[in-house]
Amino acid sequence: MERGKLGLIVNPVAGLGGSVGLKGTDHVAAEALRRGAVPQAERRAADALARLLPLREQITVYTGRGPLGENAARSLGFTCVCAEEIGCAATDGETTAALGAWIQAQGADLTLFAGGDGTARDVCRTAGPSGVFLGIPAGVKIHSPVYARSPRAAGELAALWLTGKVTRTKEEEVLDIDEELYRQEQIAPRLYGYLPIPLQKQYTQNRKCASPPDEAASMAAIGCRIADDMEPGVFYLVGAGTTTRAVMEQLGLPNTLIGVDLVKNGQLVGSDLYGQQILDLIRGHPAKLVLTVTGGQGFLFGRGNQQLTPAVLRAVGRENLIIAATREKLFRLRGQPLLADTGDAALDAALSGYCRVLTGYADSVVCRIAPG
């Protein structure tokens, strides 16, 4: 077998809050247990590992002690190597992040993590550049597409990856909502980063026509087009996301994945800029804004790019927006409008209407922007 080092992280308190009506577990795990919640994450991790039983003799599981993964793996007879230096009494995000870092240091071929959006955030904090990850859904709310559809599906995809039947990865968003706001019926997911997960093709190639370019090729084509069309003397704000990162790659410039960078005449003017900083730099100059759809639900403004304050957006102007996204990302929305939630209702209304979203070097899709 090509890949035999499997990382496993279980967030033992993930999902506790949901079963007792707490809408999440952040800061309320003790209360959930008091209300009678039964831990689910370990069982769900075991459900995923059960799909790997045919490969058990060829896999070594790198994991945390006891409830952090060891229990789930040993219950199915897997050989384990545990992070002895990481205690298993605490179950906070620091433990998850530390375990993630340790697993990466062991050279894991794939790291499975059982939890929810908060767990994904913690894993993302210490994810190395070469790791491959996959979430086993066990949390109350899961907005991040780094999670498989079910524990079983996670196990099946892990098996395909470890046996080399799936060889490619794609970066997916790590999103999380503020659970305090969520408990007040306000959903505000934020983009915290990206994790590479195994790319399982949902569909085989259709044989009637040439295979469409994959998402990475589409991003490269988009980046090429925008870079080619850049005008001298114009400021280009490059927003957050992997699609817009392709522009910076074409220009050979460093990029802030979840921040806003500023470019002029092919040179980096500023990195990871925020509201007033941006305004100070572009004031009195022509400026365009390159941005993509973030946040999983079709948000164009107000999720993952709060740096683009209403004042910045007004300064740039709607006519100077260059919106780009892969067809795959747009298709997930199935015609639903792109959303503007800048916190300024008048601006949201002004940004609304039809727009062209660049999807390749010479093609675009018409989308509607609506207030979020």
Add this chain to the structure above:
Amino acid sequence: MKRIDRTQKVRTGFHEAKWDEPIIYELSKPGERGILPPHAEEKVRKTVGDGVSALPEGLRRKQTVNLPELSQSRVLRHYLRLSQETLGADVNIEIGQGTCTMKYSPKVNEQLSRSLFDLHPLQDPSTVQGILKIFHETDRYMQEISGMSRFTFQPGGGSQGLFTMASVVRAYMDSRGETRDKFISTIYSHPSDAAAPALKGYKIIYLQPDPETGVPDLEAFKAVCTERTAGFIQANPEDTGLYNGHIAQFTEYAHKMGALCCYDQANGNAVLGVARAKEAGFDMCHFNLHKTFSTPHGCGGPACGATGVREGLEEFLPAPLIDFDGEEYFYNYAFENKEFGVRKVRSYYGVAPVVFKTYCWIRSMGPNGLYQVTKTAVLNNNYMFKKMLEIPGVSAYYMDGKNQRVEQCRYTMEKIFEDTGVSTTDIQRRMMDFGMHYWTSHHPFYLPEPITLEPTETPSKEDIDEYVETLKYVFRECYEKPEYVKSAPHASTTHQVDESVMDDPAKWATSWKVYLRKYQ
């Protein structure tokens, strides 16, 4: 003796011919040969020479060509066995190949067309007046069906027909000195609708389907159709089977902006005798003769994408057209050397046997017959639509109640996938176990877990019932034994194929020579 029971519709005992027939090169034995032709007589040898030295040096092979060496009987066995391992049109109910319009192609037309195999396109026109007349008359039938003014049969397939339309738009704009750079298409139109104008240098703008109605939104179209727009190209109905009843408003607006409108009628089965390109405001259209006109599908050719234009655009069509001067049919090259003409998209004037079979089919149907084709195809599809939606877990998007499916439908098994993890591609492989074809022509994958079915006018009610019953049986299996469905096929020639290398050209072996180089 027991009475034979014929009540079961699902062929649960089906098993395809199953063995791994080697590639013909693997059967080759040095020195084995089919027939041994006699040496030429002395007199012939003296006249012709060795048969090789008469060829120009540049045409002579430096090395012997690597052909397999087999006896005639082994060759026959090989190909007959391969033919038994197929799920072709004559051995299964071709409902599952939605978007392809897999209607029955009468064998009599196939037999008749073989009489043309001895013709050559370079023959003197006086010796081929019959086939030229058939080209000319088929052109006139196409004009009647579409409302267009003139057709060319030169394009060698549907995509080349689309390319011809994009070329006509480019030539027309060039002739007017216009430098428009954009083409508008729709997400659900065939990918070649966008690829053809892209090949002519246009930027493509796609319209999405409205989430409620499934057809493009006129306001979205107006937002992007400007004086920079050269053309608008789309299929109608699209592959969802939904017909945009407001299409004339789109073409009217496009004309207002100075653009030309191209109608992808590769599949015209929904509109024969019902609606025409002309009245919908299109400036040109094309038909895939192997779809609507039953010629039949040729697995990559030879085919014909008959392309027609409205009055005033004839001069941009590729040459030659076939004309009649009152006494003789002749090749009309009048537009071949026009400064802004398309001139040619392919050699000669079209694949004669394909146009001939179209002619035969149209003649045998007559105008009322063509109308009946559409009525029956739409009836069959709507009967099937109702039966399909009765299957638990199967549904369809765009059910606003105002827009019925026409000749095909794209369903979704999203719920079955969510419940069981069985995907539409798993169903494709499992259906083979019942001798049924279930195609994957759902591109682009806009809807989740799509199923695209198109009965056409051909199948009987019993055929449709059998197909739906088989699907229902498989969908039930998804809940009862999902792993069995996911590991299908179990009764086919080959089992699951590792597709992981499909995206890696370095691993492709597209010929025996390449296979030997990469894998031996």
